[in-house]
Amino acid sequence: MRAATLKQPSLEIHVRAGIAADLEELADLETKVFATDRMSRRSLRHFLSAPTAAVLVAEYDGRITGSAVVLFRPNSAIARLYSIAVAPHCSGYGIGPALLTAAEDAALGRDCLYLRLEVHEKNNRAIARYRKAGYREFGRHDQYYEDKGHALRFEKLLMPRIAALKRAPPYIHQSTEFTCGPACMMMTLAWADRSFRPSPACEFRLWREATTIFMSSGPGGCEPYGLAVTLKRHGLSPEVHVSRHGPYFLETAKSADKRRVMRVTQEDFRREAESLGIATHLTRDGALVPTLINALDSGGAAIVLVSGHQMMPTGSAHWVFAFGHEGRYVLVHDPAAMRDNQGRAVAAETHAVPWSVFARMTRYGPDKLSAAVLVRKGGHT
Numbered sequence: 001m002r003a004a005t006l007k008q009p010s011l012e013i014h015v016r017a018g019i020a021a022d023l024e025e026l027a028d029l030e031t032k033v034f035a036t037d038r039m040s041r042r043s044l045r046h047f048l049s050a051p052t053a054a055v056l057v058a059e060y061d062g063r064i065t066g067s068a069v070v071l072f073r074p075n076s077a078i079a080r081l082y083s084i085a086v087a088p089h090c091s092g093y094g095i096g097p098a099l100l101t102a103a104e105d106a107a108l109g110r111d112c113l114y115l116r117l118e119v120h121e122k123n124n125r126a127i128a129r130y131r132k133a134g135y136r137e138f139g140r141h142d143q144y145y146e147d148k149g150h151a152l153r154f155e156k157l158l159m160p161r162i163a164a165l166k167r168a169p170p171y172i173h174q175s176t177e178f179t180c181g182p183a184c185m186m187m188t189l190a191w192a193d194r195s196f197r198p199s200p201a202c203e204f205r206l207w208r209e210a211t212t213i214f215m216s217s218g219p220g221g222c223e224p225y226g227l228a229v230t231l232k233r234h235g236l237s238p239e240v241h242v243s244r245h246g247p248y249f250l251e252t253a254k255s256a257d258k259r260r261v262m263r264v265t266q267e268d269f270r271r272e273a274e275s276l277g278i279a280t281h282l283t284r285d286g287a288l289v290p291t292l293i294n295a296l297d298s299g300g301a302a303i304v305l306v307s308g309h310q311m312m313p314t315g316s317a318h319w320v321f322a323f324g325h326e327g328r329y330v331l332v333h334d335p336a337a338m339r340d341n342q343g344r345a346v347a348a349e350t351h352a353v354p355w356s357v358f359a360r361m362t363r364y365g366p367d368k369l370s371a372a373v374l375v376r377k378g379g380h381t
Contacts, residue, residue, distance in 0.1 A: 013095055015102040018055030018067065020048055025064040026057070033085040036146040039069075047071075047082075054106040058086075058095045066095040068103045072110050077357050078155075079107035081117035096126075100133055108158050111354035115158055118144060118151040130154050160352050164326045169301075170194070171348035173337040175203060180319045181222030182206035183335035184303040185231060187321040188375055191301050192236060206230055212249065212262050220262075221317065223248045224371045225269035225278075227303055232276050236375050239279040241291055243370040246270060249317060251365065288370040289359045296325045300376040304332075305369070306361040317364055322372075330358050 018026065023045055030038045039047075047053040047069050058066035066086040072079050081103050086095045107115045118141060119126050135154040144151035159165070169191040174183035182203045190196045210226035223246065228238040247266040253259045273280070283291060292302055302322045324331040334349040353361075362370050 012060065013065070013093060013098055014059050015056055015098050016059065018048055018057045020045075022055075022057055022064060023048065026055075026067055029064060029067055029085055029087060032088060039083060053082075054103075054110075056099055056102045056106065058099055060090065065090045066099050068099040070103045070106050070115075072107075072112070075360060077111070077113040079110065079112040079115050081115055096129060097133070100129070104156070104158055108160055111357050113158060113351060113353065113357065114155050116153065116155040118153055120145055121150045121152050127152065157351070160329060162326045162329060162331070162352050164324050164331060165350065165352065168331065168333070168350055169323050171333050171350060172198065172335065173339070173349070174335040175339070178221050179203050179207050180335050181210055181227055181303070184319045184321045185210070185227060185234075187323075187333055187335070188231060188236065188301060188303060189234060191321075191323060192375065192377070209233065212265050221249070222319065223266055223269070224305070224373055225266060225273045227319075227373045228278050229269050229272050229276065231373065231375060232273075232278055238373050238375050239281065240273065241281045241283050241288060241370075241372045241374060243283050243285065243288070244367065245282075248369065248371070252317070283370060285368065286359070288362055288372060289355055291374075292322060292330065292372065293325060293355075295374045295376065296322065296330070298376060300374055302375070303373045304362060305364055305371040307364045308361065325355075326352075328354055328356075330355055332358075
């Protein structure tokens with residue numbers, strides 16, 4: 001965790017990791033800051049030593065003037081800002097923003113993608129601070145606090161400082177819940193040819209070309225061979241990397257007839273892939289990430305199956321577009337952006353995902369299916 005230092009006239013604030021010797025001052029700070037919902041000494045003592053927590057303290061002149069507690073869950077890419085407190089006599093000195101920055105750094109250091117928090121709906125000053133810092137409201141807890149007040153839930157996508165993100169290829173969001181595959185194909189085509197400008201109908205044209213027809217209900221999504229065949233038809237040179245042979249996603253269909261249609265469609269895509277000379281590689285468990293690293297290092301890109309929308313492990317099959325990597329991060333466009341009333345993306349869902357997190361996300365379903373369609377530069381004709 002990097003130190004956060006802010007300067008005010010005759011005041012210097014330093015944020016560091018909390019230690020056991022801070023317990024009494026932290027407990028005293030709780031009493032001064034909160035009339036209700038205070039953390040007990042027992043809770044503070046636990047957080048100071050727990051591997052699933054980070055306690056941060058802000059110091060001025062050798063005294064603790066603020067604190068924050070960040071909580072982590074095993075195998076989760078979401079951290080939680082459990083508490084943040086600033087001594088009343090130091091209000092306005094920038095302690096809160098300094099602690100918030102340090103909390104985000106602590107979450108990034110634990111390979112988290114998001115930092116979430118709760119705030120009392122009447123705490124307008126804190127709400128304004130979080131919005132200014134880039135947090136968005138996504139939910140609420142009714143009667144969450146001791147005074148029966150409601151809590152607003154906020155989250156922020158954490159982005160490390162990576163130069164390659166400034167050179168990201170065009171981002172295109174999916175306009176329906178089932179067209180993540182076509183959106184990724186459009187991003188692949190735009191990556192290969194920066195002059196590519198898809199029409200609104202392009203998303204659905206690609207979906208018709210690549211779809212498996214059925215998923216859990218209604219129209220469905222795409223599987224790897226459908227994606228690869230469609231990219232090949234559009235002038236690219238894809239290759240398929242899967243941990244097992246298909247058919248795929250049959251468990252998402254609720255009827256035998258839907259499973260039959262999916263099986264027939266996928267078998268046809270696989271035969272066409274073979275006739276088009278699309279290479280297929282079976283990847284053993286854990287081998288997809290090294291394969292992706294090699295492909296990205298050589299200037300390639302990939303459409304990758306992950307478990308969950310917006311990079312969260314919710315269990316849904318979802319395609320994302322991986323376009324590069326830097327250090328311990330893979331750079332990814334997730335087409336499942338939030339949309340406004342006109343169906344436009346509110347903001348690009350571009351992520352720098354630690355490889356350790358990405359490796360967990362690229363295992364779908366009970367059999368830990370991994371799948372990717374790799375495309376290298378020079379394949380476009």
